[in-house]
Amino acid sequence: MDARDGETSGILGGALRRLVSRSPLSPRAAESYRLLLRPADLTPGVAARGEALIAGTFDLGGQAVDAAHVGDGSGPPWRHGEAGDYWLGELHGFAWLRDLRAVGDGQAAERARTLVLDWLRQHRTIEQAAAPAWGSESLGRRLSAWLAHSDFMLESAGDEFIRRFHQALELQARHLARIARNADDGLAQLLVCKGLIESGLCLPDGERRLSQGHKMLETVLSQQLLGDGGHVERNPSTHLAAIWHLTALRATLEEAEQPVPPALAEGIARLAPVLRMFRHGDGKLALFNGAVEEEEGLIDLALSRAGASGGSAMLDAPDTGFRRIEGRHAILIADTGAPAAAGRRAHAGTTSIEISAGRERLVVNCGDWRGGDAGWREALRATAAHSTLVVDDTNTASLGSGGGIADGPTTINVERHDQDGATWIDASHDGYLDTLGLVHKRRLYAGAEGADVRGEDTLEQVRRRRRQGRHFALRFHLHPDVRCAMTEDRRAILLRLPSGAVWQMRAAGASVSIDESVYAGDGANRRRTSQVALTGPIEDTTTVKWAFKLLPKGN
Numbered sequence: 001m002d003a004r005d006g007e008t009s010g011i012l013g014g015a016l017r018r019l020v021s022r023s024p025l026s027p028r029a030a031e032s033y034r035l036l037l038r039p040a041d042l043t044p045g046v047a048a049r050g051e052a053l054i055a056g057t058f059d060l061g062g063q064a065v066d067a068a069h070v071g072d073g074s075g076p077p078w079r080h081g082e083a084g085d086y087w088l089g090e091l092h093g094f095a096w097l098r099d100l101r102a103v104g105d106g107q108a109a110e111r112a113r114t115l116v117l118d119w120l121r122q123h124r125t126i127e128q129a130a131a132p133a134w135g136s137e138s139l140g141r142r143l144s145a146w147l148a149h150s151d152f153m154l155e156s157a158g159d160e161f162i163r164r165f166h167q168a169l170e171l172q173a174r175h176l177a178r179i180a181r182n183a184d185d186g187l188a189q190l191l192v193c194k195g196l197i198e199s200g201l202c203l204p205d206g207e208r209r210l211s212q213g214h215k216m217l218e219t220v221l222s223q224q225l226l227g228d229g230g231h232v233e234r235n236p237s238t239h240l241a242a243i244w245h246l247t248a249l250r251a252t253l254e255e256a257e258q259p260v261p262p263a264l265a266e267g268i269a270r271l272a273p274v275l276r277m278f279r280h281g282d283g284k285l286a287l288f289n290g291a292v293e294e295e296e297g298l299i300d301l302a303l304s305r306a307g308a309s310g311g312s313a314m315l316d317a318p319d320t321g322f323r324r325i326e327g328r329h330a331i332l333i334a335d336t337g338a339p340a341a342a343g344r345r346a347h348a349g350t351t352s353i354e355i356s357a358g359r360e361r362l363v364v365n366c367g368d369w370r371g372g373d374a375g376w377r378e379a380l381r382a383t384a385a386h387s388t389l390v391v392d393d394t395n396t397a398s399l400g401s402g403g404g405i406a407d408g409p410t411t412i413n414v415e416r417h418d419q420d421g422a423t424w425i426d427a428s429h430d431g432y433l434d435t436l437g438l439v440h441k442r443r444l445y446a447g448a449e450g451a452d453v454r455g456e457d458t459l460e461q462v463r464r465r466r467r468q469g470r471h472f473a474l475r476f477h478l479h480p481d482v483r484c485a486m487t488e489d490r491r492a493i494l495l496r497l498p499s500g501a502v503w504q505m506r507a508a509g510a511s512v513s514i515d516e517s518v519y520a521g522d523g524a525n526r527r528r529t530s531q532v533a534l535t536g537p538i539e540d541t542t543t544v545k546w547a548f549k550l551l552p553k554g555n
Contacts (some may be wrong), residue, residue, distance in 0.1 A: 033166040036206075039198040040251035041148035042305050043095070043244055043298070045102030053100055054111045060090035061370050062292075062524030076115055078122050078133070084372035085132065086523075092119075092133045093141035097149040112153045113161050116146070120168055137188035139176040140195030143169065144248075147202050173199035177209050180216060185342035186233045187241055190224065193217040194249050201256050214261065221263045224342070229270030230320025233343035234335075236278035236291035240302055243271050247305040272308035274317055275299070277324050278333070280356040286333045287354065287365040288322075290345025290381075292523040316416060323416060325423045327450020329550050331356045334444060335386075336414045336427045344403030345381075348395040350412065350429045351442045352386035355453060355548065360497045361479035362548070363387050367520035380520060387476050389440055389457050391469040391538065396431030396440075421448025437463035438538070451550040459542040474510060474534035474544055477517045480527045484514055493532055495548075502551045509544040510534035 049059045056067045058076070063083055070077040077083070078091065090096070094116075100108040123133050132138050146169060154162060176195050183192045193216050200210025224232045224242075231239040246268050253260050278285050283296035303309050315324045321337015334353045340346045345368060355363040366385035369376040379385060383395045390396075397408025409431035417424040425444040432438040443456040457474055478484060483496045493514065495503040517531035534544055 033162055035147065035150055035202045036204070037202045037252070037256050038151055039144060039148050039202060040248045040255065041095075041098055041145070042248045042251060042301075043098060044301070045098030045100070047099070047102040047104075049096065050099035050101070050103040050108055053096060053115075054103065054107060058091060058096070060087050060096060062522045063087050063371060075118055075122070078119065082372045084370060084377075086370035087372070088132050089138060089141075092138045094145035095141065097145050097152070101149055101152045106156065109152055109156060112149070113157060116153065116165060116168075117161065120164060134175070136176060136179050136183040136192050139172055139179075140183075140188075140191035140193075143172055143176065143195040143199050144191075147198055169199070170203055173203055173206070173209060177212060180212065184344065186224070186340075187231075187238050187245075187343065189216070189220045190242060190245055193220055194245055197249060198252055201252065201258070218261060218263050221267045225267050225270060226317075226319035228274065228314070228317040228319040229272075230274045230317050230322070231271065232340065233289065233345075234320055234322075234337060234340040235289040235343060235345060236275070236285040236287075237294060238290070238343060238345075239271065239275055239278065240285065240294060240299060243268065243275060243302045243306055246271070247302070251305075268306050269308070272303055272306045273311065273314040274320060274322075275303065276311065276313035277315070277317060277322060279313065280333070280354070280361060281331055281359045282356065282361065283359075287367045287521065288333075288335050288349060288352070289340060289347045290343070290368045292368055292370075293521045318414065321412070323414070323425050323427075325425070325444070325446040325450070327421075327446055327448065329357060330362075330446065330450035330453055330548075332444065332446055332450075332453060334425060334427070336412065336425070338410070338412055338429075339397045339405040339408045341405065346397075346399075346403065346405045347381045347386065348383045348397040348399060348405070348408065348431075349386035349388065350396050350409050350431060351427055351440065352388040353444065353455075354387065357497060357501060357503065357550070358499065360481065360499060360501070362482060362495065362497065362503065363476050364479050364519060364521075366477055366518055368523045369520055369526075370523035376520075376526070380518075384473070384475065385477070389442070389459070389472055389474045389544075391432050391436055391438060391440075391459070391472050393473070394432070394435065396429065422446065432459075432469060433463065435465070436467065436469040437461055437465040438469050452547070453549075454545070454547040457544045457546075459538055461538070461540045469538045472510075472536060472538055472542060472544075474546070475517075476505070476532040476534075476546075477519070478530050478532065480519050480529040482530070484530050484532070486512075486514060494551075500553075504549050504551055505532060505546065506549075507534050507544065507546040509542070510536040 052059050058065045067077050070080050100112045180192050183189045193213050196209045196213030200206035231242050284293040285291050323334045323336050325332040332355050366380050369380045383390045398406035400406045409429040411430045413428045415426045423446050428441040439460045441458040445454045481498050493505045513533050515531050515533045517529045519527045519529045
């Protein structure tokens with residue numbers, strides 16, 4: 001901590017102590033506290049989660065924690081580190097207030113007030129005012145949540161709560177303005193902008209924060225929205241979240257009769273087509289770079305809020321680094337970009353693919369782990385957890401301990417060719433060049449109907465290194481609902497989907513086996529599944545061919 005951080009912490013600590021020590025206001029004085037506006041929260045709450053919160057269970061990000069079983073069981077688990085940073089961020093962000101609001105009764109409102117007051121009591125000293133509670137991202141999210149659901153909590157509140165709540169809002173808004181520039185790259189910066197603008201509109205004397213938020217938003221949007229409309233984190237879940245937050249901010253500005261910045265309106269319009277690109281036949285998201293499937297209904301609603309409920313999926317996003325092939329029988333989505341430099345959930349999955357058939361997933365990546373086990377989180381970020389080629393079980397990019405990428409592929413070449421309904425995609429990357437002297441090339445093909453999906457993976461030894469690559473493993477992780485078996489002649493693998501559809505996979509140039517795998521499509525639960533592994537030794541030039549074919553009904 002430098003001197004400036006120490007000074008800021010001192011100011012914050014003193015303000016927090018004063019906040020919880022003052023006497024309650026009289027009813028007349030309490031009336032003087034009011035918000036100038038209530039910002040929009042467009043994401044619907046879930047009453048079942050709200051009822052669980054009333055009972056003491058915090059179901060956040062798919063991970064449920066019973067407060068009675070944490071610590072001494074005397075209060076909310078504000079410091080329950082075993083659940084992981086993602087869960088803690090959700091807890092301190094307070095977006096779950098929408099779930100209590102969805103319950104809609106007095107008991108839910110009283111529970112919301114109790115939790116807010118407990119949070120204030122538990123974070124009133126310098127030591128208690130620590131990350132994740134007081135980081136800029138948490139501040140931005142919490143301000144937006146408290147403001148959006150203020151009417152729900154204040155309607156039948158007493159003087160003490162009204163006074164503490166309003167003063168806490170003002171304290172947090174001022175602190176956010178001081179530390180806004182320290183926000184992590186990526187979505188965190190958008191959340192800070194949103195918190196600044198909304199608190200500037202809703203709280204007295206907010207003109208400076210409003211101006212600060214608008215200036216920061218213009219800069220952040222220019223940095224985070226790539227030329228094709230993709231978000232810089234290259235994470236479909238983050239992309240979806242960006243749409244939700246930006247559309248809510250637009251609605252708030254419109255409610256306040258404030259002009260909507262052109263960059264904000266244009267940003268929302270550009271994000272929507274790329275979001276469709278990330279969707280499989282089941283309507284949910286592909287699992288690239290830390291994404292989870294998300295709920296189909298929420299994705300549809302986000303597109304509707306963005307004013308983009310119609311339209312087709314984008315097929316090529318060269319700046320974001322994704323390609324899509326869509327046929328009547330199958331959808332293939334390929335990651336053809338370098339790992340993201342922004343965000344804290346980047347994966348080493350360059351050239352990985354996912355395939356869905358109709359509304360059923362066939363080939364997947366293993367997903368993301370949002371729980372407290374750091375070992376699983378790193379394992380699912382590794383190249384081997386993706387449906388692509390791995391050399392000597394070595395990642396194509398160095399995974400940073402903070403969730404970013406230390407270094408990775410720098411040269412990625414991609415070409416797409418479409419002819420008579422059929423599509424070829426050629427991609428290559430140099431993620432193994434410096435360490436092993438290898439370049440990986442991948443050719444993908446899908447026929448006009450999507451019933452014939454093929455690929456060719458090539459490793460070329462272009463530099464001699466002291467340590468050369470020795471063995472490769474080409475992995476195709478399967479969705480847990482897929483049942484797979486080797487044919488009697490061991491020349492093919494049959495993949496049966498829940499609908500009864502059967503796909504046949506064949507390969508040449510490698511040994512074929514069916515191995516164990518894991519699937520974490522929701523980020524919170526690991527499901528056992530299988531993978532098809534094509535393995536072998538590496539020569540000066542190594543080529544493996546593979547194909548998936550939909551068999552006629554009755555096979």
